[in-house]
Amino acid sequence: MSSKSHIVVIAIISSILISAVLEDEILWGRERAGIRDEVERTPMGVLLSMMGGLKELVADILWIKVDDYFHHHIDPSGKGATLLGEKDIMPIIRLQTWLDPHYVKAYVIGGWHLAFNLNRVPEGIRFLEEGKRFNPNEPLIWMELSRIYFFKLKDYAKARYCAVRAMRLSRDKDELASSLWLISRSYGKMGKEKEASFYEKALERVAGKGYVERSLREALEEAEREHEHEHGEHSR
């Protein structure tokens, strides 16, 4: 072996060693950033991992299906709007979160759907807890958890805790107002009237008087608008 060949071999070995060290750091860095590289031990998991850089795009395309489902609930037999196939959407939401664990809306919608529509409350909580692990600073996930504890489990202490976390992370007036409402009501249910009134006043300062009624009215108006829009499209 000539001295040039020696240099080549040494350079290759040292490059592989350095890149192996850097690779461990890269893997660790991604884990800290909340990027999920695990491969599910199923044929689907292997297929997903092969998608590599296109995973998020597939998650987006799946969202079209989820969005369409929650907006229309169309019965393919053509008998009109129904709630048929209610359970079918969950595997798609699950797949979406595997593909992109930062898809907060998928976690929120999935958790809400499991707990409130399918009455699978523990699964809904587990789903949201998973979302929380990948998105620790996301107020929407804390808020949905708080709602489940409040409305479904009547665990007002936990509902208050989650709402406080949501309040601290809130990014706009709406998020802040929703979390303040949940904190105030949780204190009320726990019999702590003084704290409840404190947060009620804070809510009034943030969102003005009649926040709940106004929000409900706006939601109803939006639902009506959507219904009219869909009705118009179908009649066409």
Add this chain to the structure above:
Amino acid sequence: MRRVKAIAICTALEAFRRRTIYVVLFFALALILFLGNASFFGLGVQEKFLKDFGLSLLSLFGLLLALYLSPGSIQTDIERKTIYNVLSKPVRKEDLIFGKFIGISIVILASFAIMLSILVSFILIRGGSVGLGFLTASALIYLEILILVSISIFLSSSIPTVIGASIVLAIYVLGHMKGGYMKELKGDVASNLARIALSFIPSLYGFDMKSIAVHGGVIPTLYLLQILGYWIIWVVIPLWLGSILLGRKDL
């Protein structure tokens, strides 16, 4: 350096003369324009979709360009005997390899710049925002593609074009899958052997920061430095080995 520059310019001009690049670029831009105007996304995720789609398109388009321009870059010159015209001048084989790499990098950079500017304009027109994270993620995709170009040129110095392109495509897929499999490996003998085998495939998954960028997150500086160090190794070593292999050829 002057010789490398001359070869880089020649390579870039030759690539720009090929019509296929414009067809692919036109197709990619048409897709951005079409999906930028699509209204089938509700619940406020259109911006995320545009960003995801745009970055995925950059990655795919970059891969296509790398597969089209690089695997045949040296081999075709040898087959057409045009390499003799170059090597008859005072040009070293290393200059040829590095010049080809820089030339192809310029072509891909120009295409990326066009696509990215259209994409960013669309996102801004749609009322979205483009942060530093998004631009950094785009730059990382470009660096990822350059690794593939570097490996393609290395393979091109000794392997036929079609086989080289197939290997590069396999590296793209395996490089993205690698991260998940590395986590599965334990400390036993079989795992260590697998680890050694995997070390010959670049960790392309490390350059994929889309999930952070589209959600408005910031890519940590330390991570960027580590990935940059990793990138330098994976670009320089294949090119260097390619020039050694070409040097051993009786040309």
